[in-house]
Amino acid sequence: MTEKKKDDIQEMNFEAAFTALQENVARLEGEDLPLDEALALFERGQELAKRCAALLEEAELKVRQLSMDTDTNLEEED
DSSP states (O other), X not given: OOHHXXXXXXXXXXXXHHHHHHHHHXXXXXXXOOHHXXXXXXXXXXXXXXXXXXXXXXXXXXXXXXXXXXXXXXXXXX
């Protein structure tokens, strides 16, 4: 996969990356593809999956931080 395509994936938001991943999987499952095209799609799918996982991890961290802030604020009010 070219660096440009990887960069494009890194700029995607979660919804765009997840939709692209679903489309990738559908193509891999539904079409009789030449080996080189199937491998390229698989590689792109791996990058998309990594992007989705990273964005979910980032969101989870934000939720934890916000929860900790809320817990700290509640303790201070008591």
